[in-house]
Amino acid sequence: MRSPTRRQKPFAEINTAPFTDIILVLMAIFMITTPLVLQSNIKIDLPASSTGEPVKESRQISIIITSEGITYLDNKLVSRKALKAEIARLHQANPELEVVLLSDKMVRFKDIVSLLDIFNELNIKNLNIATRTE
Helix, strand or coil: CCCCCCCCCCCCCCCCHHHHHHHHHHHHHHHHHHHHHHHHHCCCCCCEECCCCCCCCCCEEEEEECCCCCEEECCEECCHHHHHHHHHHHHHHCCCCEEEEEECCCCCHHHHHHHHHHHHHCCCCEEEECCEEC
16 A cells, blocks of 8 residues: 655746746847848948048938938838938937938939938938948
């Protein structure tokens, strides 16, 4: 016969250490891969410049124009009308807003001029045009 044993109470706590380890690893993976994914989505070939300078760190927005004339605001596809409205909103919130224009070297000049007109209308004075250094 079996000797009577005490019944064990069920273990009611969850061990969170393995879960925390998994979350930290996933967070590290996302922190490393997110900038790589964002940079590789939009393909542009910047024009070369021998006198370019690095951009200072400040509140800035990036406007990208592809060779097909497609416009992106901070890596998000936008129409020209939406672009103007969003830049106006950001400029109103921060008058020292800096705009960085990344344009493919094959973009039609009229597309660049239309963006420059928008910046002029909104009285944006801090404009940088990105190039790659030679």
